[in-house]
Amino acid sequence: MLKYRHVRNLGFGGLEHPVMNLLGNPEVCTNGAILDLWHPVVPTSEIEVGIVRQVVLLGQAVSYSLTAPGTYFAWRTDPAIPAGTVFMPSVVTENLPVLHRYGYLWTSLGDPSESLFEIPEYDEPDRRNIHAATIGVYCSAPRAVENFLDLGHFPYVHTGVLGIEPHTEVVEYDVHVDPENNELWATNCRFFQPMAAATSTTGKTVGYEFRVPHPYCCLLYKTSPLDSSRVDAIGLFVRSVAPDYIEANMFLSLLDESSSDSFIRQFQQLIFAQDKPILENQNPKLLPLDPRAETPVRSDKLAIAYRRWLSDLGVTYGVLPKT
Amino acid sequence: MIKLFDYILSVNCYKQRLIMSILDVPFESIPVDFYPGLEHKGEEFKKINPLGHIPVIDDDGFMLRDAHAILVYLASKYDPTGLWYPVNSPELVGETTQWMLFAEGTTNTASAARLHVNLGYEFDIDSCREGAHRLFRVLDEHLWFREQENRDWVCSGEHPTIADIAIFPDVILSEEGGIARIDYPAIRRWTDRVKRLPGFLPMPGIFPTADARPLSHEV
């Protein structure tokens, strides 16, 4: 029933009329800053043993599979090894690098660093690590990340869940780049939430930290409703299919002991589904890095820093670079 | 209390939540892990619905499946005015049924495209989109002429029917499937009217609209 989308569809603007589907081509990434990174392929929980499956990553078809002993493989799609067939490792002529981390299979189309960014919480014994969903969105990866880093939209997009009018104020917070790992951080963020998590029933001001360790991956840490000295982690790991189409993976690492996995997943899917129409209605679809392209205000400090950080990294895929 | 086997992102489940909210019928939502759990395809759920799909309702032991059948049941049983499913008028009940069948079409095209984009369901996306645009053209023309007759809803009566409830979710979420509504201004106005129905309830992906202009408005 479920199929891993290997047909790359055109961007939203081109979809509106069938006649337009003939225009344009999938845009294959040539941006070294992006190619050399690890990218999430699929959640490993959805990988079937011994079957070839296929996705699109950065405009290129990538196949993957898993052998019975538990070894993951990924390679640039070869018509001789079609999706849906039985997998035999020996037929792959050139393997792509793979990592199995945080419940996902990761690969790279360039020359990646040895390891992926660390999420120390993942290995804490009393946590539950959950893959909530993979959802396709007609937007660029950086637009999705920027939205994930944003507090001000909570009362309007996640009304009654993550925010509610009139509690709309975004108070001053701190932004810094961690020089050791070149990660972008926002700390001391606070926002009023009428329902602070799947397990909450009353409103309160919740503390957040945001972390961007990768141009297309980000995490937020929020005060745990169970233990105010610890945090829950929620991650967004984006696979950019095309500059303006993504498949977003949502990851959680929670202290919650009572809610079912299914309940937590559905809550997270609800939140993401509320963001989706916003992301699909942004124009331009690519994130503009020129500071004068859009109108930031003080509360957009993190978004401003993210755009600058992308510029400094030399990211050109999924963005409108500064002219 | 009515139990609704429910998935928050399903348009067909939303149709039931919407009509029950409008009719002020209390219900309990039983979440089904539709994605990624595929719970509705599991053996346990097939005892509830051997076809393996949602929604299903359990009204004090009476089980019913299929979105549009459930709408007929809920309106027939819980709407004392008889206006939402107007069985007393042969013309109106005929029209209601006609447009409920139209909604099968919007579900199989617009909502199928949405499932393909969001969750990777295997459908012929181009034909889903073309089919949805064909239906939307028909609906837009129909609603435009309804407006010319000072009517707000898909059926010819003054009151909305379950046909509006059946079509609305497929239409309002069409953009998630890559089907824009810019060419359907009469449909866009009608969606605003549906959003202003007393008891209207959104689902993720649907935003409420502004209140209507007060009748005695001074500027």
Next chain:
Amino acid sequence: MACFQRLEPMSKSLTNLWHPIASAEDLPYRHIFQGQLLGRELAVWRADDDFVNIWENRCLHRGVRLSIGRNEGLELKCQYHGWRYANRSAGCTYIPAHPADAPARTICNRTFPVCERYGLIWSGEDPTGDPPEISLLEKGRTLPLRSIAVNASLNLVLEHLANYRFSLNGDPGNLAVTTADYLDQCSLSVTATCDSKQSTVLFFVQPVDSNRSVIRGVLCSSPTDSERLLTLRHHSTELSHLREKVELDALKAPLIQPMTPTIEQVPITSYEIMMPSSGRKASLRVQVLRKWVTAEGIVGLELESIGKPLPTPQPGAHIDVHLPNGLVRQYSLTNAPGQGSLYRLGVKLESDSRGGSSCLHETVKEGDVLAISEPRNNFSLRRDAVKTLLVAGGIGVTPLLSMAHTLRNNKLDYELHYFAQTDGHLAFPEVLQEFGDAVVLHLGLSPEATSKELTALLLGYKSAMHVYVCGPGPMLEAARRIASEEGWPDTAVHFEYFRNTIEIDSSSSFEVSLARSALTLEIPSGKTILEILRANGITLMSSCEQGACGTCEVPVVEGDPEHQDVYLNDSEKAAGQRIMTCVSRAKSPRLVLDI
């Protein structure tokens, strides 16, 4: 039939033409129509006062389509972060993430010209000249047809329309012979003749994008009620048939790249956004449209722009009025964002008038031209309060009226307490009536009784309540004291003084260093910081120049300010991080300012 190709070489560019972009009926109240012209998407909305707004369909903040937002009657609210934009001016009126700050005036949506004519809404990217006047449509009654969106280019649609056939009686089996004439490169008339009877339809083809168009037809006659629907149905059906043929042809034609309209850059960069951007300039010219006595000793003035539209009147904002006698005075705007394209002021004749209010009362008359500044807002309204109290003393009601309008339009909980001598002293009684029960009048009270009433209404402070007070000095002082006693934090109590009644002591002398300009200046006794800065070529905004309005505020990096203003509250004064350069001085020998 005129040939399109022959017209083209001498034709205007499509961007310089007026095009119909919607039907009038596409714009019911509280709806946002999604349109597109020459590739650019438009958000088109009719305000409650019937003004039609045509804006670029993207919020300036993050580019989200405004057509998924809400038309709240006089403001459009973006769905993403709740930013609000005013009817007519398209200026941003509120940014909920920063409820205490007035949005910079530069945040203004891109608007396009508008004209409602022949049942159609006309606009253009950059049209030259007036909207078209079409003699065929001027003469008699007309009937706009249902618009038809087509997936084909403008030229292809026109080619097919030139062969459009229809019936005079709505009978599809009886299509009449037609002749077509091009009016210009986007429109043509088609006339059907049958049994010596004639019917003409004008077609305007809207170039939506390279491969998309909308056919907008207007019938040059008005059928009877019984024939009206039949006629409309007939054309809708025949045009739908035509569309099928055009689209089949379009599939055969080579595809043209979609148009890529440019998105304008915002005028200023990020961190300047909340900073004032102009000095004490009388940059606007207005004409006195109406002047009337609204209460004893108070005249109402309505000022209409000459030339460019007036900037958005944010609630609480004031303007400088440059009077014919050379004086400059500040007056609050009483109307709210989106309420008309004019500014409404209330001016009280001061018994000790130094020539300001008396000039407006006695000399200025309807039709006179005045110079005014762009509005400034140092008394901005938060819209995130659980309840807002507005407390007015006398003419101090003026900024609170614009606030009350805004709170009412936003359906927020508020009360307007109006202290005045008698009901004959109540300004704008017709406006007060609109607020209904939200207005509480307190008439003819002594200072003691006023304090008692203030105590009663300030009782029971709850978190997220806000109070705005404007009135005479003694009343403000009383309100400030009582609010503090009743547990209101300084941040919840907002004041606007008409004037500073504190005796200014300018005897001290000290040194001022400018951190960013690397300049050190001596402030001698008898001169203000503002004066010395200006004398040294530093542009700084100011307005009242008596420590009341907050316009000339500057951040302090180092040193101990001697506050003599009434703008900052006690905790702000104690913090010593800001100074009003028009009146305040230094206790320490040196002040370092962040400019």
